[in-house]
Amino acid sequence: MSEAASPGTRIPKVGFVSLGCPKALTDSELILTQLSAEGYQTAKTFEGADLVIVNTCGFIDDAVKESLDTIGEALAGNGKVIVTGCLGARAGEGGGNLVRQMHPSVLAVTGPHATQEVMDAVHANLPKPHDPFVDLVPNPLAGSFGAAGIKLTPRHYAYLKISEGCNHRCTFCIIPSMRGDLVSRPVGDVLKEARALFEGGVKELLVVSQDTSAYGVDAKYRTGFFDGRPVRTRLLELAQALGELAEPFGAWVRLHYVYPYPSVDEVVPLMATGKVLPYLDVPFQHSHPDVLRRMKRPASGERNLERLQRWRELCPELVVRSTFIAGFPGETEAEFQHLLDFVREAGIDRAGCFAYSPVEGAAANELPGMLPQEVREERRARFMAVAEEASVARLRRRIGATMQVLVDSAPALGRKGGVGRSYADAPEIDGTVKLLPPEKLSKQLKVGEFTRARIVGAEGHDLVAVPL
Numbered sequence: 001m002s003e004a005a006s007p008g009t010r011i012p013k014v015g016f017v018s019l020g021c022p023k024a025l026t027d028s029e030l031i032l033t034q035l036s037a038e039g040y041q042t043a044k045t046f047e048g049a050d051l052v053i054v055n056t057c058g059f060i061d062d063a064v065k066e067s068l069d070t071i072g073e074a075l076a077g078n079g080k081v082i083v084t085g086c087l088g089a090r091a092g093e094g095g096g097n098l099v100r101q102m103h104p105s106v107l108a109v110t111g112p113h114a115t116q117e118v119m120d121a122v123h124a125n126l127p128k129p130h131d132p133f134v135d136l137v138p139n140p141l142a143g144s145f146g147a148a149g150i151k152l153t154p155r156h157y158a159y160l161k162i163s164e165g166c167n168h169r170c171t172f173c174i175i176p177s178m179r180g181d182l183v184s185r186p187v188g189d190v191l192k193e194a195r196a197l198f199e200g201g202v203k204e205l206l207v208v209s210q211d212t213s214a215y216g217v218d219a220k221y222r223t224g225f226f227d228g229r230p231v232r233t234r235l236l237e238l239a240q241a242l243g244e245l246a247e248p249f250g251a252w253v254r255l256h257y258v259y260p261y262p263s264v265d266e267v268v269p270l271m272a273t274g275k276v277l278p279y280l281d282v283p284f285q286h287s288h289p290d291v292l293r294r295m296k297r298p299a300s301g302e303r304n305l306e307r308l309q310r311w312r313e314l315c316p317e318l319v320v321r322s323t324f325i326a327g328f329p330g331e332t333e334a335e336f337q338h339l340l341d342f343v344r345e346a347g348i349d350r351a352g353c354f355a356y357s358p359v360e361g362a363a364a365n366e367l368p369g370m371l372p373q374e375v376r377e378e379r380r381a382r383f384m385a386v387a388e389e390a391s392v393a394r395l396r397r398r399i400g401a402t403m404q405v406l407v408d409s410a411p412a413l414g415r416k417g418g419v420g421r422s423y424a425d426a427p428e429i430d431g432t433v434k435l436l437p438p439e440k441l442s443k444q445l446k447v448g449e450f451t452r453a454r455i456v457g458a459e460g461h462d463l464v465a466v467p468l
Helices: 022-037 061-077 098-102 115-125 175-179 187-199 235-249 262-266 268-273 289-295 304-314 333-346 373-396
Strands: 013-018 041-043 051-056 081-085 157-161 204-208 223-226 229-232 252-255 279-281 319-326 350-355 402-409 418-421 433-435 450-459 462-467
Touching: 013 022, 013 061, 022 041, 022 051, 022 081, 022 115, 022 157, 022 204, 051 061, 051 115, 061 081, 061 098, 081 115, 157 187, 187 204, 187 223, 187 229, 187 235, 204 235, 229 235, 235 252, 235 262, 235 268, 252 279, 262 268, 262 304, 268 304, 289 333, 304 333, 319 333, 319 373, 333 373, 350 373, 373 450, 402 433, 402 462, 433 450
Parallel strands: 013 041, 013 051, 051 081, 157 204, 204 252, 279 319, 319 350, 433 462
Antiparallel strands: 223 229, 402 418, 402 450, 418 433, 450 462
């Protein structure tokens, strides 16, 4: 709806801040899609909005602080604030709502994945602008992908959330208390959204959830339907279908948060055929069996090296990224050394590491052997030194190779070069490919398109390449 369609009517504006992980980002996209469908506009500043929505993160202390600070800034700059997201589900002292305790003047507080509750709060404080006689008139919106709604990522890549919540109870994590148990999206809905994204120009689809490997467990892997044909609600069949949808568009499908279950062995051959990118984001967290037991991790750690070896036999081009925790309660020096040896032997391509941070409400806080903060940070630094050494060594092997690169930035059509990513690089968390000026004067680089490039060097976590 436009102002021209309803003379004299001021369109209400909503400010929006999205914090946290890609799963929270997809929640934000759902809310923004609904706001736009109902005729609200988005504001670029707190001051220019009629109210502000803050989608928060509540996983670790730094994220909690960032979220609370942002809510405070929105209240100071606007005064009318609705809070949603993981922090909205956190309890404060005495069992009350943490956000309410810290910022009692907020208009409403909801937990994550709560589009309707957020919209109810918006309606109560900022009535819908639409005339009921024109509600059904189509309204194409910039950034909209039809059935897939509005996306907050650059137009050439998008996150696709396949499930909500998690059935595991890892002792360091409070996500199930905020997002609930696993609820898999109907496979037909997932594939419908994926097709809309590819048709809208997305060249890279990033599949996310809390536990991608467990997709369909809650539904007992029941058979769903897409375009009249049966598809099981299971990761293997979903990955096959996504690969088939992506193929006519020459697009990538990338899998994130894949727990190392034996069932993943079935998905890796798809990567060898090119249906899905040969890239796995696997949250190992640790390697020592005793630490993993204290963490209550769902997958056995004793066979992870064997499993990685098997995956690389099935798909030699496989790239593995992972995250780890150093200084978990009770972690001995020997257990930490076991972790360092694992990273060296496993050849993890991309690794991140957190020094253990007590999260309010996490069971790990009650475990014996809490290590001093300086020991946790020192171990994190030692881990990263070893991980970076392994990562750089694997990057250098690519010098001389020709790779397909998805262009993320190309000022002046790339005449002076640009920045892109190979299949080994997920946006924002991995490295990049620095593209030098093309040797051919006629060669142009365009954001959101692929180019072939010859790797000529490695700088830290990044590669350097010449577009061909």
